[in-house]
Structure formats: structure tokens, C-alpha cells
């Protein structure tokens with residue numbers, strides 16, 4: 370996912386965590402479990418996949434907007450050798466009955482005690498010959514699911530629903546082995562109100578079915594965090610025969626134009642990293658309350674509408690989500706402690722594809738902005754903090770905690786340091802082979818280090834110096850061989866900023882050719898302590914407060930709060946009540962709570978805005994403002 374939070378404190382695209390520190394930590398290359406999938410225990414799941422594994426999930430669910438519940442049955446096909454119990458992850462589920470096999474014979478089951486973040490284990494008695502278990506259930510508050518009223522959609526007339534399962538929220542709408550170490554295929558029958566379209570992370574329809582009943586098939590094995598469902602008033606526009614975009618009717622044309630480079634990105638990815646293995650690749654533009662930038666649900670990336678800027682300047686996010694079709698979805702982190710294996714690789718692929726499609730200067734600019742984000746994150750959490758390790762120890766914590774730019778950007782720069790050391794002629798084939806060898810598997814950090822050592826590092830001539838791999842992965846802060854970046858376009862921006870600080874009027878600066886990222890760089894480097902007059906000068910010249918570009922607007926409003934620039938406050942309130950993307954919310958709320966008056970304002974706005982946020986976002990803001998979740 371892309372969560373990328375520049376300023377956010379925690380979390381992740383989805384993230385999660387896990388615990389057990391492999392004994393390999395002292396000597397990662399020596400741990401080599403034969404089966405990467407089973408190498409580490411996932412502390413964020415009750416499941417016992419070494420006893421029994423779910424191979425296939427069949428869902429039959431009714432979507433009830435009135436009661437805001439999903440209800441029906443999950444049938445799980447098992448692989449085991451004489452196991453006597455199946456333990457599933459659940460949270461806030463109303464379990465109505467459990468039966469075994471085609472005869473649907475009732476069996477004993479028990480919901481265990483509630484554990485913070487993790488929910489309740491559902492322990493089901495099975496027999497040595499049990500192949501299928503049926504669980505009849507209904508959701509309750511389901512943190513994965515956001516129910517939107519018609520007023521919360523672009524069209525304003527029909528309700529909307531979407532799920533966000535990463536990191537450990539699949540268990541709030543499907544009883545499952547909710548760990549990325551387990552992969553399964555799935556099929557589904559989803560019943561929705563007439564006239565609405567249902568979509569999943571699976572083979573999807575392109576037109577509304579008048580019956581309101583949709584069937585889905587996901588023939589590739591996926592981890593539970595990639596289960597996804599969306600229901601709404603949606604239309605489809607194809608880019609070509611294998612990719613396109615779904616959005617509400619009033620948004621779909623703009624979305625189709627904005628993301629028209631998607632096929633070119635797919636081609637670039639395939640040339641670098643091997644075939645796209647998921648059939649179609651489509652995008653779904655969600656209403657503005659979607660808490661993330663994007664979520665890499667297989668075959669159907671979920672994306673925030675805040676990247677529709679009108680100039681295709683924010684499509685790196687599409688490159689990111691698409692890249693997850695290789696890193697994350699095809700080769701998956703086995704626990705959430707290994708999250709950098711998903712996100713660091715994906716940022717790396719994203720920037721390589723951006724370079725292919727838009728040129729090296731643009732990719733360099735993105736990398737430099739990423740470097741700035743990373744330094745800010747290290748400063749905030751402390752260079753000595755264990756949360757700056759690529760390999761995390763998140764035992765006992767919410768998977769969302771501790772998920773920062775470290776996994777994304779330190780992960781990216783680690784891989785970039787390897788690329789620079791060994792050269793693309795060695796690095797690119799290595800990476801392609803890594804995806805090929807581990808396709809549809811879950812793997813952990815120690816296994817990656819072993820693979821890297823055997824297939825790349827041990828093959829290098831002595832003259833090649835790659836730096837201290839273990840310091841990057843198991844050490845804190847940023848290692849000495851941190852790659853150097855030089856972005857000329859950002860230096861141009863800095864020169865204009867310096868001219869303004871020296872007295873040149875804002876309206877006379879040479880900014881005509883700047884893209885969104887250059888503007889962001891300009892805004893982020895405004896000096897502290899600007900007066901309202903200076904802010905007004907910038908606003909008059911560039912119309913920041915009225916910007917339709919969410920990235921620029923969010924950055925400007927954050928600065929405006931810091932400068933107590935009164936004319937921007939109505940826009941702050943409007944933005945915070947309309948947009949639910951956590952990346953934007955957190956810096957704004959954080960800026961507000963810096964002062965007593967701002968804190969009062971934040972409380973007032975949040976009271977109005979909170980009902981429109983996804984639980985992922987409201988959970989973070991609750992923590993910041995000291996609200997207790999109900």
C-alpha cells in the first residue's frame with residue numbers, strides 16, 4: 370500500500386507486524402529454513418498453519434447497507450494430516466454456526482478471549498478426514514469495512530462500501546487464517562442492492578448485473594490481507610484489453626485520462642521484472658474517505674481520488690501499487706516484521722518504472738523527496754530507535770504501530786545501494802530471478818538475506834564492495850554507504866525560494882514549468898516563522914489555498930497552520946471534513962495541536978469529520994487527540 374507518510378507517525382500502508390525474532394537475527398544468513406513460508410511464527414495471528422492450512426475460501430455474503438453488516442457463509446477448504454482442530458482469526462464477528470463437509474454436519478466451536486488488536490481465536494473441532502469447514506456469520510462493527518452514505522460519495526445518490534484488510538483487518542469481515550504466511554485461492558458470491566456494482570480482488574465484471582448477484586473467482590493464491598470488496602455506483606473505462614479504471618460516473622472520465630499511462634507502466638514492469646501474472650490489472654477510484662493513497666489489492670488496485678490532479682503528476686502512486694503485483698502480492702512478507710520486503714522493494718520498483726516511463730530526472734526527483742521523508746522520519750523517531758531497523762520487532766503492538774517511512778524509503782535506499790554497488794547488469798537479472806523463484810510464496814527477512822548472499826553477493830568479484838548488509842537490515846539509523854542523490858530540478862526550485870527570501874516578489878518567481886513535486890519541495894522548504902503578510906504574498910501569487918491538487922493543498926495548509934495564517938482556516942476545515950487519507954490528516958492535525966487555540970480548533974473539526982473517516986484514519990487521529998475509541 371502506499372501509505373507513505375511523510376509526516377505521519379506511524380503506520381503504514383498497511384502494516385503489521387509480528388514478532389518473533391528469529392534466532393537468525395545475529396546471523397541471518399545461517400538460518401535457513403527449508404520452507405520460507407513456515408520460517409517464522411506470526412505473532413499477529415492465532416492460526417496454526419503448521420497444523421492445518423486453508424487452501425481455498427468460498428464466500429457467500431449479502432451486503433446489507435441498512436444494518437451495515439455483511440452476513441452469510443465462509444467455506445474453507447483445508448490441507449492437513451489428521452488435525453483435530455482448526456483455529457481461525459476473528460474480530461467482532463457474530464459466529465452463528467459451524468458445520469463440516471458436504472453434509473454440513475454441526476461441530477463444536479469456541480470463541481476464545483479477546484486479545485488487544487488481534488481479536489478472538491475461533492477454535493473449531495474437525496476430524497482427521499475433514500476437507501471443508503463452513504462458518505455461518507455476520508459482521509458487527511468490522512474495522513475493515515467502511516459504509517458510506519450517499520452524501521459521502523461523489524455522486525451523492527447511492528451508498529458505497531469498501532474494505533481495507535491490510536494489515537490484520539481481514540478477520541473483521543472474514544473468519545480466516547489472517548497471516549501473510551498463508552496463501553489461498555478464493556471464490557465468492559456477493560449479493561448487493563439493485564443497480565450497484567460489486568468488485569473484488571478477483572476477476573471482475575465491467576457492467577452492472579441487474580440481478581444484484583455477482584460471482585467472483587481468484588485463481589491465484591493470495592494472503593488474507595489482499596481480500597477486498599467494494600460496492601457502489603460504478604462504471605468502467607478500459608485503457609486497453611488488460612487494464613482499465615472503475616469509478617463513480619461523475620469521476621470516471623477524469624480518472625481514465627489521469628491514469629492513461631497505466632499500460633506503459635505495466636510494459637515497463639514486465640520488461641524489468643518478468644510477466645504480469647494476475648490476468649487483468651484495473652484501478653478502482655474510491656470516495657475521498659479512503660484512508661490510504663492506494664491499496665494493492667490484486668487485479669484491482671484501490672486508489673484515493675486525491676491523486677487525480679488533472680495533470681497526471683501524482684501517478685507515481687499507480688506505479689507503486691502496480692509494482693506490488695511483483696513485490697508484496699507475488700512475493701509476500703511472511704510476517705509484518707518483514708514489511709520492508711513488501712514496501713522497500715515496491716518503492717524500488719516504482720522508481721525504476723517511473724524512470725522508464727518518465728525519464729531519469731523525474732525518478733531522481735522522486736528519490737530525493739523520498740530521502741527527505743526518510744530523514745524526517747529518522748529524526749522524529751530517533752536514529753537509535755529499533756523502529757529504524759528494516760527488520761522490525763512489533764510483538765505485542767498493533768501492526769500499524771512502528772510502520773513508517775523506514776520500510777518504504779530505507780528499504781528503497783538499501784536496494785539502491787546494492788544496485789549501485791553491483792551495477793544494473795548484475796542487479797536487474799538477480800531481482801527478476803528473485804521474483805521468479807519466489808512467485809506466489811511468502812518469505813521472511815532471513816530467507817531473503819540468504820538468497821541474496823548465495824545468488825548475488827557470493828558471486829561478486831572481490832573488487833565489488835557492497836557495504837554492510839546486516840547494518841542496513843538489523844541496525845538503526847542510516848548506514849554509511851547511503852546513496853547520494855542529486856536532483857537538478859529541485860536545486861532550481863531552491864534557487865527560486867532563495868530569491869523570494871531575498872526579497873523578490875512571489876509573482877516574479879520562475880515557476881511556470883513546475884510539477885506537483887517541485888511545488889511540494891518549494892512548500893516544504895519555506896523557512897520557519899513566516900508572517901501572515903509573507904503567506905499572503907505567496908497565496909496571492911500562486912493561489913495555494915484554492916489549489917485543486919490535494920498534495921499541494923495539504924502541504925500548504927500545514928504550513929499555514931504553523932504560520933497561523935487566518936485566511937486558510939476555512940480551507941483547513943473543509944479539507945479535513947472531506948478527505949480521509951491519513952497521510953494528509955496526520956500532519957494537519959499535528960500542526961493544529963501545537964497550540965492551545967489550534968487544539969481547540971482540531972477538536973471542533975474532528976467532532977464533525979470523524980464519522981466520515983475510515984477506522985484506520987480515525988484510530989490514528991483518536992490517538993493523537995487523546996480520544997478513546999469506543
Ligand SMILES: [Zn+2]
Nearest residue numbers: 370371382715
Ligand atoms: Zn505499498
